[in-house]
Amino acid sequence: METRELRYFVAVAEELHFGRAAQRLGIAQPPLSRAISQLERRLGVALLKRDSRAVTLTEAGAVLLHEGRAALDAVEAAEQRTRRAAPAGTGHASVVLATKAGASGELLAKLLHAYAAEPGSVDVDVVLCGPGEQERLLRTGRADVAILHHPFDDLTGFDTEELLTEGQVAVLPAGHPLTTRTSVQLNEVTDLPDLPLPRWPGVDGSYPDGPGPEAQSHSQLFQLAALGRTLLVLPDSARSQLNDDLVAVPIVDAPDVTTVIAWPPHSRSRAVADLVRAALRR
Amino acid sequence: METRELRYFVAVAEELHFGRAAQRLGIAQPPLSRAISQLERRLGVALLKRDSRAVTLTEAGAVLLHEGRAALDAVEAAEQRTRRAAPAGTGHASVVLATKAGASGELLAKLLHAYAAEPGSVDVDVVLCGPGEQERLLRTGRADVAILHHPFDDLTGFDTEELLTEGQVAVLPAGHPLTTRTSVQLNEVTDLPDLPLPRWPGVDGSYPDGPGPEAQSHSQLFQLAALGRTLLVLPDSARSQLNDDLVAVPIVDAPDVTTVIAWPPHSRSRAVADLVRAALRR
DNA sequence: CAGGGACGATACCCTGACGGTATCGCCGCA
DNA sequence: TGCGGCGATACCGTCAGGGTATCGTCCCTG
Numbered sequence: 001m002e003t004r005e006l007r008y009f010v011a012v013a014e015e016l017h018f019g020r021a022a023q024r025l026g027i028a029q030p031p032l033s034r035a036i037s038q039l040e041r042r043l044g045v046a047l048l049k050r051d052s053r054a055v056t057l058t059e060a061g062a063v064l065l066h067e068g069r070a071a072l073d074a075v076e077a078a079e080q081r082t083r084r085a086a087p088a089g090t091g092h093a094s095v096v097l098a099t100k101a102g103a104s105g106e107l108l109a110k111l112l113h114a115y116a117a118e119p120g121s122v123d124v125d126v127v128l129c130g131p132g133e134q135e136r137l138l139r140t141g142r143a144d145v146a147i148l149h150h151p152f153d154d155l156t157g158f159d160t161e162e163l164l165t166e167g168q169v170a171v172l173p174a175g176h177p178l179t180t181r182t183s184v185q186l187n188e189v190t191d192l193p194d195l196p197l198p199r200w201p202g203v204d205g206s207y208p209d210g211p212g213p214e215a216q217s218h219s220q221l222f223q224l225a226a227l228g229r230t231l232l233v234l235p236d237s238a239r240s241q242l243n244d245d246l247v248a249v250p251i252v253d254a255p256d257v258t259t260v261i262a263w264p265p266h267s268r269s270r271a272v273a274d275l276v277r278a279a280l281r282r
Numbered sequence: 283m284e285t286r287e288l289r290y291f292v293a294v295a296e297e298l299h300f301g302r303a304a305q306r307l308g309i310a311q312p313p314l315s316r317a318i319s320q321l322e323r324r325l326g327v328a329l330l331k332r333d334s335r336a337v338t339l340t341e342a343g344a345v346l347l348h349e350g351r352a353a354l355d356a357v358e359a360a361e362q363r364t365r366r367a368a369p370a371g372t373g374h375a376s377v378v379l380a381t382k383a384g385a386s387g388e389l390l391a392k393l394l395h396a397y398a399a400e401p402g403s404v405d406v407d408v409v410l411c412g413p414g415e416q417e418r419l420l421r422t423g424r425a426d427v428a429i430l431h432h433p434f435d436d437l438t439g440f441d442t443e444e445l446l447t448e449g450q451v452a453v454l455p456a457g458h459p460l461t462t463r464t465s466v467q468l469n470e471v472t473d474l475p476d477l478p479l480p481r482w483p484g485v486d487g488s489y490p491d492g493p494g495p496e497a498q499s500h501s502q503l504f505q506l507a508a509l510g511r512t513l514l515v516l517p518d519s520a521r522s523q524l525n526d527d528l529v530a531v532p533i534v535d536a537p538d539v540t541t542v543i544a545w546p547p548h549s550r551s552r553a554v555a556d557l558v559r560a561a562l563r564r
Numbered sequence: 565c566a567g568g569g570a571c572g573a574t575a576c577c578c579t580g581a582c583g584g585t586a587t588c589g590c591c592g593c594a
Numbered sequence: 595t596g597c598g599g600c601g602a603t604a605c606c607g608t609c610a611g612g613g614t615a616t617c618g619t620c621c622c623t624g
Binding site: 299300301311312315316319332334335337 | 570571572573574575
Binding site for chain 2: 001002003004006043044045047059060062063064066067068070071073074075076077078079081082083085141156157159265266268
């Protein structure tokens with residue numbers, strides 16, 4: 001099976017529409033139809049059910065969508081990591097570490113400091129990205145190692161080491177009635193009609209529907225929270241970034257957030273291993 | 283990057299010889315040369331160093347060999363699992379379980395029995411294979427779940443659950459001087475010139491070099507051991523398969539063998555999950 | 565030192581896979 | 595009953611990728 005076929009199938013399986021998929025792939029619809037039916041013939045399995053008016057996945061199609069995405073990620077990772085591999089001595093080697101912008105700042109600083117002190121340490125390219133994006137970077141080889149947050153990020157398929165477990169706090173504007181409390185319950189804050197949760201752009205840049213305000217950065221978030229336009233639920237360590245306008249109240253029943261350092265299980269990079277070791281010794 | 287290019291590169295990287303690689307791929311040498319240099323141009327990285335007389339991998343080439351193998355495995359796994367996915371109700375679904383022939387027989391029987399008793403259990407295709415082969419089957423999607431043995435099999439990239447940890451024994455012909463001992467040390471048995479370790483065929487069917495006899499099956503192994511032609515080092519549980527001609531003596535300093543059940547981390551199969559649960563409840 | 569052989573690169577040709585346009589067939593809907 | 599949306603089919607052109615022949619280089623050897 002060629003990656004081209006996989007890409008074609010994944011596009012159709014995601015769009016469930018040959019025309020749109022073809023457009024997304026930058027080709028015409030007929031060759032796409034042909035490629036898919038040829039793939040089905042070669043596999044000997046129906047992948048899509050085309051009854052008039054709607055395209056749906058068969059059982060096998062769902063499997064191929066799932067496994068195919070993983071395979072495409074692996075191929076892309078091979079390509080990216082090869083591209084980044086320094087051509088034997090030329091140029092300086094480096095590691096790419098992906099982390100959520102604005103999260104675990106102190107921990108990260110300590111980690112980088114500890115690693116830099118190691119003998120034989122190389123440059124660390126820190127990539128700050130939006131929530132959930134680190135996982136993608138790691139799976140597609142654009143990053144070598146990442147700081148992830150359980151249970152928000154999907155850790156399946158990665159090797160991980162736990163760095164920190166903490167509770168979560170509700171961030172409220174100073175003066176809000178609940179700020180007099182020493183702790184709150186999750187349902188007390190998530191149901192507040194005047195303080196909806198903010199909305200972040202997805203990978204495609206569009207925003208999910210909902211009542212909350214749209215935000216693109218952490219500074220925007222904090223500003224919106226200070227203005228009483230949104231509620232933030234953040235890990236405990238984020239308190240250090242709050243100013244006087246904002247008050248953090250622990251949420252007693254919110255799930256604990258575990259910060260982990262993660263890397264692809266087959267990684268052979270010494271730099272990654274050293275980074276992980278430094279992180280654990282921190 | 284297309285899988286064809288990856289396959290070509292992996293072949294050359296493994297053979298370190300364009301002619302042989304081309305032969306293995308069933309194409310002529312010139313198109314292979316072209317494909318590789320084109321790949322290098324597109325990646326912008328040198329993958330191979332061709333100084334006269336020898337082809338060697340560059341740093342980047344080593345990365346692509348490693349990551350590329352993983353990617354090819356993932357693509358093949360996608361293909362195999364899709365092919366095996368029952369076309370929505372047609373035919374009976376089944377799981378493929380790979381295990382080393384002759385190992386952990388009792389444990390396996392209990393596991394299968396426990397699983398079969400579960401509500402909603404499906405047929406389990408048990409594939410008996412040579413040592414180390416299960417891992418490959420699992421990585422390439424020809425199996426859904428496998429019984430592996432730490433530290434012999436490479437578990438990186440799999441989710442696992444431990445089932446059993448045991449010591450190892452030396453299997454000697456009845457009457458051998460060491461059979462009077464209640465335990466031995468590893469170096470006492472591996473250095474015996476009269477009892478070399480047997481040799482197994484590799485994946486390509488050829489035998490490694492060495493003094494030991496060649497064997498293809500477990501019954502051959504036991505027969506060779508009984509004839510005093512070879513030494514066997516096996517996990518403790520293998521004692522149940524020995525007859526009177528053979529005596530097992532515990533090796534005090536041999537590493538413990540852990541039997542695990544392993545599956546790909548992104549598996550979504552309910553059957554696999556049920557099997558693992560049954561294995562733990564066994 | 566000349567000749568041969570091993571090996572990868574280059575030159576050149578040819579086939580067919582893949583993409584494009586035009587059109588069909590089917591279905592749902594006004 | 596005609597129209598529009600959508601996937602499949604027919605047909606055609608192009609170029610990517612495979613084949614053969616040959617070259618250039620290096621090493622080995624007589």
